[in-house]
Amino acid sequence: xxxxxxxxxxxxxxxxxxxxxxxxxxxxxxxxxxxxxxxxxxxxxxxxxxxxxxxxxxxxxxxxxxxxxxxxxxxxxxxxxxxxxxxxxxxxxxxxxxxxxxxxxxxxxxxxxxxxxxxxxxxxxxxxxxxxxxxxxxxxxxxxxxxxxxxxxxxxxxxxxxxxxxxxxxxxxxxxxxxxxxxxxxxxxxxxxxxxxxxxxxxxxxxxxxxxxxxxxxxxxxxxxxxxxxxxxxxxxxxxxxxxxxxxxxxxxxxxxxxxxxxxxxxxxxxxxxxxxxxxxxxxxxxxxxxxxxxxxxxxxxxxxxxxxxxxxxxxxxxxxxxxxxxxxxxxx
Numbered sequence: 001x002x003x004x005x006x007x008x009x010x011x012x013x014x015x016x017x018x019x020x021x022x023x024x025x026x027x028x029x030x031x032x033x034x035x036x037x038x039x040x041x042x043x044x045x046x047x048x049x050x051x052x053x054x055x056x057x058x059x060x061x062x063x064x065x066x067x068x069x070x071x072x073x074x075x076x077x078x079x080x081x082x083x084x085x086x087x088x089x090x091x092x093x094x095x096x097x098x099x100x101x102x103x104x105x106x107x108x109x110x111x112x113x114x115x116x117x118x119x120x121x122x123x124x125x126x127x128x129x130x131x132x133x134x135x136x137x138x139x140x141x142x143x144x145x146x147x148x149x150x151x152x153x154x155x156x157x158x159x160x161x162x163x164x165x166x167x168x169x170x171x172x173x174x175x176x177x178x179x180x181x182x183x184x185x186x187x188x189x190x191x192x193x194x195x196x197x198x199x200x201x202x203x204x205x206x207x208x209x210x211x212x213x214x215x216x217x218x219x220x221x222x223x224x225x226x227x228x229x230x231x232x233x234x235x236x237x238x239x240x241x242x243x244x245x246x247x248x249x250x251x252x253x254x255x256x257x258x259x260x261x262x263x264x265x266x267x268x269x270x271x272x273x274x275x276x277x278x279x280x281x282x283x284x285x286x287x288x289x290x291x292x293x294x295x296x297x298x299x300x301x302x303x304x305x306x307x308x309x310x311x312x313x314x315x316x317x318x319x320x321x322x323x324x325x326x327x328x329x330x331x332x333x
Contacts, residue, residue, distance in 0.1 A: 022072070023263065023276050023288040034265055034274050034290070051267040051274065056312040059319070066194035066323055067316045068121055070128065070264050074280035078257045085115050085251045108235045111247045116254070118281060119324040120194055125279055126250050127231065131224035135253035138227055142245040143167045158237065168242050169234025173208045176230045180204070183233065191232040203229040263287070268312075271305045283317030286310055 025037040034046045052069065109123060116126050130136035137143075144167055152159050161179065162170075170176035180203075183189045192200060203226045206214070214222045231246075238246075266275045272292040277284045289306055291297055297305075 022075070022278075026274070026276065026288045026290045028274055028290045028292050028294065032292075036263075036265075036276075046265055048267065048274075051265050053267050053269055055270045056268055056308050057315055058312075059315055062315065062319050064319075064323070066120055066320055068124065068194060068196050069266055069277060069284060070125065070196075071266075071277045071279050071284065072263050073125065073129070073254075073257060074278035074285055077278075077280040078254065080281065081116060081254045082257075085255060106240050106243055108231075108238060108243050108246060111243045112250060115247065115251055118279075119283070119320060120327075121279060121283065121320060124195065124228070126254065127246075128224055128228055129257070130246075130250040130253040131227050131231075132220045133253050133256075134220075135256075136246060136249040138167060138169055138171050138231060140245065140249075143169065143242055162237055165234075167234075168238050169230050171230060173206060173211050173226075176233055177204060179233050180229075191235050192229065195229060195232065199225040199229055202226060268309060271309060273305060273309060275309060277313070283320060284313050286313055 022039045023036060024039050024041070025035075027035045029035055029045075032048045034048065034051070036044045036046065038044070054069070057067070112123055112126065116122055127136070145162075145165060151163075161182065165171070165175060170179050180189075180192075183192075202222060206222075206226055211223075211226065214226070263276045263278075266277060267273070268275055274290050274292075275286065276288040278287050279285070286309065289309060291302060291305060294302070
């Protein structure tokens with residue numbers, strides 16, 4: 001569903017409306033399709049059956065798990081990231097961190113959290129965007145493991161699980177799925193705990209042959225979702241050079257963030273509402289909403305439904321932040 005149409009950043013900024021919203025108009029047609037007009041007057045039509053389905057929540061109905069939506073990054077969030085991550089700073093960071101320096105404990109999460117801030121949803125969405133745009137490639141030279149006949153004595157579990165990998169993460173589908181089931185059996189899937197179930201299901205049902213077809217068809221959405229799972233499966237095996245490389249590629253993709261893309265539309269079934277959201281510094285943000293059979297609803301009914309959706313987004317943001325803080329406390333004990 002995600003269509004990337006790159007234009008120059010200066011042209012984008014010139015076209016963006018002063019309020020920062022990228023959806024100019026949104027309608028639910030009698031053909032049960034969503035019709036979108038973006039800020040640059042480009043038009044798109046989306047089949048309702050292709051939408052991400054959700055519902056409204058209250059604090060009593062949330063399950064205690066992250067609620068994740070793959071949405072666009074808000075303009076104010078991107079602009080702040082661009083201010084904090086200039087091309088010079090990104091290049092210098094990569095150069096400084098790949099020199100011969102004492103090895104320090106570093107994780108993919110902590111490395112990325114430093115430049116982008118936010119919580120888990122920001123981490124996942126920024127990784128996904130860097131994969132979708134091709135800035136981050138799991139088969140990049142710096143992700144490749146050096147050939148070696150060395151074996152630790154005694155053999156370690158890490159060596160036994162990774163020595164056949166060509167890269168620092170399990171790029172091969174068969175190897176990746178094997179690592180997934182080992183981690184699942186040993187209760188080591190923390191990195192995937194809050195990745196959407198449909199991402200994981202797509203990863204598990206895709207063999208090497210199907211994955212190759214996805215790549216050949218240039219279905220960057222499916223490929224990126226599978227690659228995200230592979231990346232997080234191998235995150236605990238990454239060295240500092242690989243983590244710094246990933247961080248740098250994510251930063252570079254953000255610096256060239258394109259607002260000219262088709263936003264994901266979320267269907268709130270219980271409200272008969274199609275919603276466009278973005279992700280800003282505090283969490284999800286409502287951009288646009290349209291109701292099915294809108295002409296048959298009074299303005300007060302529309303206002304009440306929109307109020308419930310806004311309350312849901314606020315509840316999700318608050319719950320996500322609470323879960324995130326609890327995980328951090330456990331992580332840094």
